[in-house]
Amino acid sequence: MTTIKDVAKKAGVSVATVSRFLNDSGYVSLEAAKAVTSAVEELKYESNPVARSLNTKKSNLVGLILPDITNPFFPELARAVEDVGLTYGYTVVLCNSDEDPEKEKNYIETLKKKYIAGFIVTSNQLDAPHYANAKVPIVALDRTINEKIPIVSSNNAGAIMGTNALLERGCRNILFLRGPEKLNPANDRYEGFLEAIRNSDAHYQVVTCPFHFADSQKIVENVLKDHPQIDGIFASSDVSAAGALKAAGIVGKHVPDELQIVGFDGVAMGEMLSPGLTTVAQDVYKMGAIAARVLIKRIENKEIEQNFYEVPVKLVIRGTTREGME
Structure with missing residues (x-):
């Protein structure tokens, strides 16, 4: 295996000069730089990233x-x-x-x-x-x-956009699946939902819901059984929206005729669901x-x-x- 000493010998410079050049850690003359580059290419020298990190206190x-x-x-x-x-x-x-x-x-x-x-x-x-x-x-x-x-x-104000999508399509009893309260994006989306819904004549309720499919499904299933009048769901994440879609099927709510659902994320999974998920899509x-x-x-x-x-x-x-x- 070619070593840094071999490179130094081939280039006609010191090991320290080769090290400074390879690690970009000090001055190397143009002539020496050319010689080291040529030697590295000719000998097919590959630096050891572990050794380099130990020497420079940096890695890639x-x-x-x-x-x-x-x-x-x-x-x-x-x-x-x-x-x-x-x-x-x-x-x-x-x-x-x-x-x-x-x-x-x-x-x-x-x-x-x-x-x-x-x-x-x-x-x-x-x-x-x-x-x-x-x-x-x-x-x-x-x-x-x-x-x-x-x-x-x-822009988490997209929650206004998602809420309005339900309102504009006739929803008047909307369930909002709020994300975990300690998360800033979930709180911002909650504020956006409230801003939009308070400017409407719609009824609404809010439940805290983790960004997990199975938990979301169970929560929405119970809410829909207790409140069959719900005709729209806006979820703080696409995963929660997917759980809501599964819950709708379990309780016999036809989507979108009886219940409309909007998510928030725009992940590829939303397009794979049946029916496909309407969502506020992030890039x-x-x-x-x-x-x-x-x-x-x-x-x-x-x-x-x-x-x-x-x-x-x-x-x-x-x-x-x-x-x-x-």
Whole structure:
């Protein structure tokens, strides 16, 4: 196996010069740089990334901490982060936190020991000290951590759009599936729903609902049995909306003739349901891609344009809602 000493000998320079050139850690003359480049190519030398990280206290690893990889929203984010990371020479390490602060802290501390270059984090741990004191670049994705950490999210005011979609299609007894109360995006969507519904003559009720299919199905099934007059459901996530669609079938509510459903996320799963799910669609891939580019800029000490990046949403009409009323 070719070593750094072999490269130095071939280039006619010191081992220290080769190390400075390969690690970009000091001055190397143009002549020496050309000689080292030629030697590396001729000898087909490949640097050891582990050894390099030990020497420079840096690596090309990026940590991606997500709360629940069984929710299809998060794998779509991860795909974008990985695609952009690989383009720039970074490898993404996926960490599933299960919304557990101790697991998040453990991932942070463990990966820092591996000289992780930076983190992209979806967390509900606001101002957690293990983020504030991480001493590596961090970008928040979908959920704010604190004002000092850049955040990439969608416009959660899209909840107004989703609520109006039901109102405009004749719904007058609407159930809102509110997400977990500790999550900023869920709270923003709740506020958007209230803003729209209070300007209407519709009746409504709100139930707190985790972003899980089975839990959502059970909750909606019980509500529909107790309140058969409900004719519209707006869910804070597509996963919850999918659970609501399953519950409707169980209690014998025909969608969309008797019950209309709108979700929020825009994940690919919504198109696979039958009927297809009407949703307030985020550009999930774009959110992940922006977060990756912002993090890489911070890792490479490049200036970022802003600390808050908001991706627009749009309403996608499918089979869980009727045609708009004239």
